[in-house]
Amino acid sequence: MTTAEPPLTGFSRAAIEVGMIAQDAARLAEFYGQVIGLPLHYSQENEVLRVWYFWCGHSRVKMSEHADPPPHPHPGGGPFASIGLSWFTLPVGDVAVVVDRCVRAGSSVRVPLTETIDGGRFAVVADPEGNWVELRDRAGVDWSGARFE
Amino acid sequence: MGYTKAQGPRAAVGVDLVGDTVQVGLTVGRLEASLAFYRNLLGLELLTTSQVPGAGTITQIGRGPVRLNLFSGGDHRPAPNHPGGVGPAPQGGWMPGGQFGIRWFTFKVDDLAGIMSRAAALGYEVAVPLIEASPNSKFAILRDPDGNSVEFVEYVDVTAYEERGQDQ
Numbered sequence: 001m002t003t004a005e006p007p008l009t010g011f012s013r014a015a016i017e018v019g020m021i022a023q024d025a026a027r028l029a030e031f032y033g034q035v036i037g038l039p040l041h042y043s044q045e046n047e048v049l050r051v052w053y054f055w056c057g058h059s060r061v062k063m064s065e066h067a068d069p070p071p072h073p074h075p076g077g078g079p080f081a082s083i084g085l086s087w088f089t090l091p092v093g094d095v096a097v098v099v100d101r102c103v104r105a106g107s108s109v110r111v112p113l114t115e116t117i118d119g120g121r122f123a124v125v126a127d128p129e130g131n132w133v134e135l136r137d138r139a140g141v142d143w144s145g146a147r148f149e
Numbered sequence: 150m151g152y153t154k155a156q157g158p159r160a161a162v163g164v165d166l167v168g169d170t171v172q173v174g175l176t177v178g179r180l181e182a183s184l185a186f187y188r189n190l191l192g193l194e195l196l197t198t199s200q201v202p203g204a205g206t207i208t209q210i211g212r213g214p215v216r217l218n219l220f221s222g223g224d225h226r227p228a229p230n231h232p233g234g235v236g237p238a239p240q241g242g243w244m245p246g247g248q249f250g251i252r253w254f255t256f257k258v259d260d261l262a263g264i265m266s267r268a269a270a271l272g273y274e275v276a277v278p279l280i281e282a283s284p285n286s287k288f289a290i291l292r293d294p295d296g297n298s299v300e301f302v303e304y305v306d307v308t309a310y311e312e313r314g315q316d317q
Binding site for chain 1: 151152153154155156157158160161162163164165166167168169170171172173174175176177178191192196197198199200201202204207209212213214215216217218220222227228229230231246247248249250251252253254255256257258259260295296297300303304307311314315
Protein backbone atom coordinates (compact mmCIF):
# COMPACT_ATOMS: atom_id res chain seq x y z
CA MET A 1 0.00 0.00 0.00
CA THR A 2 1.25 3.48 -0.80
CA THR A 3 1.92 6.25 1.65
CA ALA A 4 -0.96 8.60 2.42
CA GLU A 5 -1.91 11.03 -0.33
CA PRO A 6 -2.36 14.70 0.58
CA PRO A 7 -5.98 15.73 1.17
CA LEU A 8 -7.93 16.25 -2.03
CA THR A 9 -10.46 19.06 -1.90
CA GLY A 10 -14.03 17.87 -2.14
CA PHE A 11 -13.38 14.24 -1.34
CA SER A 12 -13.47 12.71 2.12
CA ARG A 13 -11.35 9.93 0.66
CA ALA A 14 -9.36 10.22 -2.55
CA ALA A 15 -10.76 6.95 -3.76
CA ILE A 16 -13.45 5.57 -6.06
CA GLU A 17 -15.52 2.53 -5.22
CA VAL A 18 -16.96 0.20 -7.82
CA GLY A 19 -20.07 -1.96 -7.59
CA MET A 20 -21.19 -5.04 -9.47
CA ILE A 21 -24.58 -6.73 -9.74
CA ALA A 22 -23.84 -10.44 -9.52
CA GLN A 23 -25.60 -13.61 -10.48
CA ASP A 24 -23.69 -15.38 -7.72
CA ALA A 25 -22.13 -12.87 -5.36
CA ALA A 26 -20.59 -15.56 -3.18
CA ARG A 27 -18.61 -16.82 -6.17
CA LEU A 28 -17.41 -13.31 -6.95
CA ALA A 29 -16.52 -12.80 -3.30
CA GLU A 30 -14.35 -15.90 -3.39
CA PHE A 31 -12.56 -14.53 -6.45
CA TYR A 32 -11.85 -11.07 -5.04
CA GLY A 33 -11.12 -12.27 -1.53
CA GLN A 34 -9.34 -15.57 -1.97
CA VAL A 35 -7.87 -15.34 -5.47
CA ILE A 36 -7.01 -11.64 -5.77
CA GLY A 37 -6.44 -11.27 -2.03
CA LEU A 38 -8.46 -8.17 -1.17
CA PRO A 39 -9.50 -7.97 2.50
CA LEU A 40 -13.18 -8.08 3.36
CA HIS A 41 -14.71 -4.95 4.86
CA TYR A 42 -17.98 -6.70 5.68
CA SER A 43 -20.69 -8.85 4.18
CA GLN A 44 -24.42 -8.72 4.82
CA GLU A 45 -27.43 -10.76 3.81
CA ASN A 46 -31.17 -10.14 4.18
CA GLU A 47 -34.41 -11.02 2.40
CA VAL A 48 -33.75 -8.89 -0.66
CA LEU A 49 -30.02 -8.93 -1.24
CA ARG A 50 -26.63 -10.11 -0.12
CA VAL A 51 -23.50 -8.02 -0.42
CA TRP A 52 -19.76 -8.33 -0.01
CA TYR A 53 -17.53 -5.28 0.26
CA PHE A 54 -13.77 -5.67 -0.17
CA TRP A 55 -11.10 -3.09 0.50
CA CYS A 56 -8.66 -1.89 -2.12
CA GLY A 57 -6.74 0.71 -0.15
CA HIS A 58 -9.36 3.29 0.82
CA SER A 59 -11.72 2.28 -1.96
CA ARG A 60 -13.87 -0.81 -2.11
CA VAL A 61 -14.90 -3.41 -4.66
CA LYS A 62 -18.55 -4.16 -3.97
CA MET A 63 -20.79 -6.96 -5.20
CA SER A 64 -24.46 -7.53 -4.59
CA GLU A 65 -26.93 -10.23 -5.51
CA HIS A 66 -30.62 -9.44 -5.55
CA ALA A 67 -33.70 -11.54 -4.92
CA ASP A 68 -35.29 -9.55 -7.74
CA PRO A 69 -32.58 -9.77 -10.41
CA PRO A 70 -32.06 -7.26 -13.21
CA PRO A 71 -33.78 -7.89 -16.54
CA HIS A 72 -30.75 -7.80 -18.83
CA PRO A 73 -27.83 -10.26 -18.98
CA HIS A 74 -24.21 -9.29 -18.46
CA PRO A 75 -23.00 -7.50 -21.60
CA GLY A 76 -19.59 -9.24 -21.58
CA GLY A 77 -16.83 -7.93 -23.80
CA GLY A 78 -15.34 -5.31 -21.52
CA PRO A 79 -15.12 -1.84 -23.07
CA PHE A 80 -16.17 -3.05 -26.52
CA ALA A 81 -19.56 -4.49 -25.70
CA SER A 82 -21.82 -1.67 -24.63
CA ILE A 83 -21.95 1.89 -23.45
CA GLY A 84 -21.52 2.15 -19.71
CA LEU A 85 -19.32 0.91 -16.92
CA SER A 86 -17.15 -1.69 -18.53
CA TRP A 87 -13.98 -2.41 -16.54
CA PHE A 88 -12.01 -1.38 -13.50
CA THR A 89 -8.39 -1.31 -12.52
CA LEU A 90 -6.71 -2.72 -9.43
CA PRO A 91 -3.30 -1.25 -8.52
CA VAL A 92 -1.18 -4.32 -7.87
CA GLY A 93 2.58 -4.47 -7.42
CA ASP A 94 3.29 -7.71 -9.24
CA VAL A 95 0.90 -8.08 -12.13
CA ALA A 96 2.33 -11.43 -13.23
CA VAL A 97 1.73 -13.01 -9.83
CA VAL A 98 -1.88 -11.92 -9.71
CA VAL A 99 -2.56 -12.99 -13.30
CA ASP A 100 -1.11 -16.38 -12.48
CA ARG A 101 -3.38 -16.72 -9.47
CA CYS A 102 -6.39 -15.78 -11.58
CA VAL A 103 -5.53 -18.24 -14.34
CA ARG A 104 -5.03 -21.04 -11.82
CA ALA A 105 -8.49 -20.22 -10.47
CA GLY A 106 -9.98 -20.56 -13.93
CA SER A 107 -10.14 -16.95 -15.08
CA SER A 108 -9.70 -16.13 -18.73
CA VAL A 109 -7.07 -13.60 -19.77
CA ARG A 110 -8.40 -10.82 -22.01
CA VAL A 111 -5.13 -8.90 -22.38
CA PRO A 112 -1.98 -10.85 -21.54
CA LEU A 113 0.85 -9.33 -19.53
CA THR A 114 1.92 -6.22 -21.47
CA GLU A 115 4.77 -3.77 -21.01
CA THR A 116 3.73 -0.11 -20.96
CA ILE A 117 5.65 2.79 -22.45
CA ASP A 118 6.52 4.07 -18.97
CA GLY A 119 8.14 0.80 -17.97
CA GLY A 120 5.17 -0.63 -16.14
CA ARG A 121 3.09 -3.69 -16.78
CA PHE A 122 -0.59 -4.43 -17.07
CA ALA A 123 -2.95 -7.25 -17.96
CA VAL A 124 -6.69 -7.78 -18.06
CA VAL A 125 -8.52 -10.83 -16.75
CA ALA A 126 -12.20 -11.66 -16.54
CA ASP A 127 -13.71 -12.47 -13.18
CA PRO A 128 -16.08 -15.47 -12.85
CA GLU A 129 -19.02 -13.44 -14.19
CA GLY A 130 -17.18 -11.83 -17.08
CA ASN A 131 -16.33 -8.45 -15.57
CA TRP A 132 -13.04 -7.16 -16.98
CA VAL A 133 -10.46 -6.50 -14.27
CA GLU A 134 -7.35 -4.61 -15.28
CA LEU A 135 -4.27 -5.24 -13.16
CA ARG A 136 -1.73 -2.44 -13.40
CA ASP A 137 1.38 -1.55 -11.44
CA ARG A 138 1.22 2.22 -11.89
CA ALA A 139 -1.35 4.93 -12.43
CA GLY A 140 -1.09 5.38 -16.20
CA VAL A 141 -3.52 4.26 -18.84
CA ASP A 142 -1.25 3.09 -21.66
CA TRP A 143 -3.02 0.35 -23.63
CA SER A 144 -1.00 0.89 -26.83
CA GLY A 145 0.68 -2.50 -26.67
CA ALA A 146 -2.44 -4.46 -25.82
CA ARG A 147 -3.25 -7.67 -27.68
CA PHE A 148 -6.77 -8.90 -27.07
CA GLU A 149 -7.57 -12.58 -26.55
CA MET B 150 -30.09 -12.62 7.74
CA GLY B 151 -26.44 -12.20 8.59
CA TYR B 152 -23.64 -9.74 9.01
CA THR B 153 -19.90 -10.22 9.05
CA LYS B 154 -18.15 -7.96 11.53
CA ALA B 155 -16.36 -5.17 9.72
CA GLN B 156 -12.61 -4.71 9.53
CA GLY B 157 -10.94 -1.49 8.46
CA PRO B 158 -8.98 -0.66 5.33
CA ARG B 159 -5.68 -1.55 6.97
CA ALA B 160 -6.71 -5.16 7.42
CA ALA B 161 -4.22 -7.77 6.26
CA VAL B 162 -4.07 -7.78 2.46
CA GLY B 163 -3.31 -10.89 0.45
CA VAL B 164 -1.99 -8.93 -2.51
CA ASP B 165 0.71 -6.28 -2.93
CA LEU B 166 -1.21 -3.06 -3.61
CA VAL B 167 0.57 -0.03 -5.04
CA GLY B 168 -2.30 2.40 -4.80
CA ASP B 169 -5.15 3.37 -2.51
CA THR B 170 -7.96 3.28 -5.03
CA VAL B 171 -9.36 1.41 -7.98
CA GLN B 172 -9.77 3.21 -11.29
CA VAL B 173 -13.06 2.90 -13.11
CA GLY B 174 -13.42 2.41 -16.86
CA LEU B 175 -16.44 3.62 -18.81
CA THR B 176 -17.32 3.18 -22.45
CA VAL B 177 -18.78 6.52 -23.39
CA GLY B 178 -21.18 7.49 -26.14
CA ARG B 179 -20.29 11.17 -26.22
CA LEU B 180 -16.84 11.89 -24.85
CA GLU B 181 -17.28 15.66 -24.60
CA ALA B 182 -20.47 15.27 -22.56
CA SER B 183 -18.75 12.90 -20.16
CA LEU B 184 -15.73 15.16 -19.80
CA ALA B 185 -18.01 18.09 -18.96
CA PHE B 186 -20.07 16.10 -16.44
CA TYR B 187 -17.11 14.92 -14.37
CA ARG B 188 -15.28 18.23 -14.66
CA ASN B 189 -18.31 20.27 -13.61
CA LEU B 190 -19.25 18.09 -10.66
CA LEU B 191 -15.89 16.95 -9.32
CA GLY B 192 -13.22 18.99 -11.04
CA LEU B 193 -11.77 15.96 -12.82
CA GLU B 194 -9.45 17.13 -15.57
CA LEU B 195 -8.03 15.49 -18.68
CA LEU B 196 -4.75 13.77 -17.78
CA THR B 197 -3.71 11.65 -20.74
CA THR B 198 -4.94 9.61 -23.66
CA SER B 199 -3.94 6.22 -25.01
CA GLN B 200 -4.73 4.53 -28.30
CA VAL B 201 -6.27 1.09 -28.03
CA PRO B 202 -5.02 -0.94 -31.02
CA GLY B 203 -7.76 -1.34 -33.58
CA ALA B 204 -10.45 -0.11 -31.25
CA GLY B 205 -10.35 3.51 -30.18
CA THR B 206 -9.00 5.75 -27.46
CA ILE B 207 -8.92 5.80 -23.69
CA THR B 208 -9.02 9.25 -22.16
CA GLN B 209 -7.94 9.38 -18.53
CA ILE B 210 -9.42 12.10 -16.34
CA GLY B 211 -8.84 12.65 -12.68
CA ARG B 212 -7.60 14.67 -9.76
CA GLY B 213 -4.94 13.35 -7.43
CA PRO B 214 -5.21 9.56 -7.34
CA VAL B 215 -8.88 9.65 -8.38
CA ARG B 216 -8.98 8.45 -11.99
CA LEU B 217 -11.67 7.59 -14.52
CA ASN B 218 -10.78 6.00 -17.86
CA LEU B 219 -13.16 6.83 -20.69
CA PHE B 220 -13.11 4.54 -23.72
CA SER B 221 -14.44 5.94 -26.94
CA GLY B 222 -14.24 3.79 -30.02
CA GLY B 223 -13.56 5.34 -33.41
CA ASP B 224 -15.60 3.23 -35.79
CA HIS B 225 -16.62 0.89 -33.03
CA ARG B 226 -20.30 1.06 -32.13
CA PRO B 227 -20.99 -0.55 -28.77
CA ALA B 228 -24.51 -1.51 -27.80
CA PRO B 229 -26.55 0.99 -25.82
CA ASN B 230 -26.39 1.12 -22.06
CA HIS B 231 -29.23 -0.28 -19.97
CA PRO B 232 -29.72 2.55 -17.50
CA GLY B 233 -30.63 1.65 -13.99
CA GLY B 234 -28.47 1.11 -11.02
CA VAL B 235 -28.73 0.03 -7.45
CA GLY B 236 -30.49 2.15 -4.90
CA PRO B 237 -33.69 2.41 -2.94
CA ALA B 238 -36.74 1.77 -5.11
CA PRO B 239 -39.50 4.39 -5.01
CA GLN B 240 -42.00 1.77 -3.89
CA GLY B 241 -39.65 0.44 -1.23
CA GLY B 242 -37.06 -2.27 -1.34
CA TRP B 243 -33.94 -2.07 -3.46
CA MET B 244 -33.40 -1.65 -7.20
CA PRO B 245 -31.09 -4.26 -8.70
CA GLY B 246 -30.09 -2.17 -11.69
CA GLY B 247 -30.78 -2.68 -15.36
CA GLN B 248 -28.42 -5.56 -16.02
CA PHE B 249 -25.77 -7.77 -14.48
CA GLY B 250 -22.19 -6.55 -14.39
CA ILE B 251 -20.42 -3.41 -13.22
CA ARG B 252 -23.31 -1.11 -12.51
CA TRP B 253 -22.36 1.74 -10.21
CA PHE B 254 -19.45 3.58 -8.71
CA THR B 255 -19.05 5.79 -5.71
CA PHE B 256 -17.26 8.95 -4.68
CA LYS B 257 -16.85 9.76 -0.98
CA VAL B 258 -17.37 13.51 -0.80
CA ASP B 259 -17.34 16.12 1.93
CA ASP B 260 -20.17 18.33 0.61
CA LEU B 261 -22.97 16.25 -0.86
CA ALA B 262 -25.43 19.13 -0.72
CA GLY B 263 -23.04 21.21 -2.80
CA ILE B 264 -22.72 18.43 -5.38
CA MET B 265 -26.50 18.17 -5.63
CA SER B 266 -26.87 21.93 -5.98
CA ARG B 267 -24.40 21.96 -8.85
CA ALA B 268 -26.13 18.98 -10.46
CA ALA B 269 -29.49 20.76 -10.26
CA ALA B 270 -28.07 23.97 -11.69
CA LEU B 271 -26.55 22.05 -14.59
CA GLY B 272 -29.68 20.01 -15.24
CA TYR B 273 -28.14 16.64 -14.52
CA GLU B 274 -30.48 13.73 -13.92
CA VAL B 275 -31.03 12.65 -10.34
CA ALA B 276 -31.68 8.92 -9.96
CA VAL B 277 -31.92 8.93 -6.18
CA PRO B 278 -32.22 12.26 -4.38
CA LEU B 279 -30.22 13.00 -1.27
CA ILE B 280 -31.19 10.51 1.42
CA GLU B 281 -30.14 10.51 5.06
CA ALA B 282 -29.32 6.80 5.20
CA SER B 283 -28.44 6.94 8.87
CA PRO B 284 -27.41 9.51 11.47
CA ASN B 285 -23.88 8.99 10.17
CA SER B 286 -24.28 9.03 6.41
CA LYS B 287 -26.20 10.41 3.48
CA PHE B 288 -26.03 9.63 -0.18
CA ALA B 289 -27.48 10.40 -3.60
CA ILE B 290 -27.19 8.89 -7.06
CA LEU B 291 -26.91 10.86 -10.30
CA ARG B 292 -27.00 9.64 -13.87
CA ASP B 293 -24.07 10.63 -16.04
CA PRO B 294 -24.61 11.41 -19.74
CA ASP B 295 -24.63 7.70 -20.61
CA GLY B 296 -27.07 6.77 -17.87
CA ASN B 297 -24.48 5.33 -15.49
CA SER B 298 -25.27 5.40 -11.78
CA VAL B 299 -22.82 7.68 -10.02
CA GLU B 300 -23.17 7.52 -6.26
CA PHE B 301 -22.00 10.21 -3.86
CA VAL B 302 -21.70 9.45 -0.16
CA GLU B 303 -20.97 11.79 2.71
CA TYR B 304 -20.13 10.44 6.15
CA VAL B 305 -20.15 12.36 9.39
CA ASP B 306 -16.98 10.46 10.26
CA VAL B 307 -15.57 8.46 7.35
CA THR B 308 -12.85 6.85 9.45
CA ALA B 309 -15.38 5.58 11.97
CA TYR B 310 -17.49 4.17 9.14
CA GLU B 311 -14.51 2.37 7.67
CA GLU B 312 -13.83 0.65 10.97
CA ARG B 313 -17.48 0.01 11.82
CA GLY B 314 -18.99 -0.94 8.48
CA GLN B 315 -22.69 -0.84 7.77
CA ASP B 316 -24.70 1.00 10.39
CA GLN B 317 -26.38 -1.59 12.57
